[in-house]
Amino acid sequence: MCRSFVSLFIFVLVGLSHATTTNRDATMVMICDKLGLTFYTAAELTTIAKCIEPQFYKTPNNNTAILSVGKNCILSNSGNKALQAMSLYSNANNCLSPDSLDTVVTKLVPPIQTMTSTLVNKVKTTLSDCKKTNTQTADAKQETCLQKTYGVAKAAITLTYVDNTCKKVVNQHVSSAWWTCGKKYIPSVIKMDKYNCSKIVKA
Numbered sequence: 615m616c617r618s619f620v621s622l623f624i625f626v627l628v629g630l631s632h633a634t635t636t637n638r639d640a641t642m643v644m645i646c647d648k649l650g651l652t653f654y655t656a657a658e659l660t661t662i663a664k665c666i667e668p669q670f671y672k673t674p675n676n677n678t679a680i681l682s683v684g685k686n687c688i689l690s691n692s693g694n695k696a697l698q699a700m701s702l703y704s705n706a707n708n709c710l711s712p713d714s715l716d717t718v719v720t721k722l723v724p725p726i727q728t729m730t731s732t733l734v735n736k737v738k739t740t741l742s743d744c745k746k747t748n749t750q751t752a753d754a755k756q757e758t759c760l761q762k763t764y765g766v767a768k769a770a771i772t773l774t775y776v777d778n779t780c781k782k783v784v785n786q787h788v789s790s791a792w793w794t795c796g797k798k799y800i801p802s803v804i805k806m807d808k809y810n811c812s813k814i815v816k817a
């Protein structure tokens with residue numbers, strides 16, 4: 615009895631340590647712990663990420679498709695936070711009016727992509743190399759290639775990297791009206807004071 619309990623315990627421990635050591639899971643933990651995302655737990659982020667992955671895997675270069683699937687994944691996988699997410703989305707839209715969160719995101723993606731192109735290319739090259747060379751069956755191949763991609767992304771994205779990108783984006787591409795809304799609503803999602811970017815004052 616006792617021995618089977620102990621082996622069950624070990625089995626669970628091994629299972630848990632395996633579950634928390636995939637690159638996907640580690641990336642989500644990094645986003646929460648290091649980058650300061652507070653709105654979702656790492657486990658919730660993992661669910662959302664898994665929802666977006668098939669589209670990202672299929673069309674890594676189609677931002678329109680990824681953003682549209684991403685938005686649906688966020689809204690439909692927010693569980694008990696769906697109401698909060700919807701209300702934040704609608705408050706942000708009201709604040710940004712006559713613009714909307716969608717138009718602002720759509721406008722900011724190209725400059726952010728240019729600024730982060732070295733990193734983004736590295737991540738996308740990892741994925742496309744894996745898609746070309748991996749010989750597993752479709753599902754196993756997708757999972758292996760995504761895990762590799764997460765590994766590269768996790769190593770490259772640091773707090774300072776995000777802060778520097780944020781500073782450039784806000785200084786060059788964010789209007790003072792947008793920034794007023796950003797300062798009002800971003801802290802509901804992320805620990806903004808971790809970033810020097812949050813200190814930017816727009817005239």
Ligand SMILES: *[C@@H]1O[C@H](CO)[C@@H](O)[C@H](O)[C@H]1NC(C)=O
Pocket residue numbers: 676678679
């Ligand atoms: C990108 O995705 C959108 C939405 O799914 C689609 O309408 C569009 O044709 C795609 N663009 C390209 C270049 O494949």
Ligand SMILES: *[C@@H]1O[C@H](CO)[C@@H](O)[C@H](O)[C@H]1NC(C)=O
Pocket residue numbers: 773774775777808809810
């Ligand atoms: C913010 O600026 C300070 C002083 O220059 C610097 O030490 C710190 O690393 C910066 N924070 C981030 C997140 O890069």
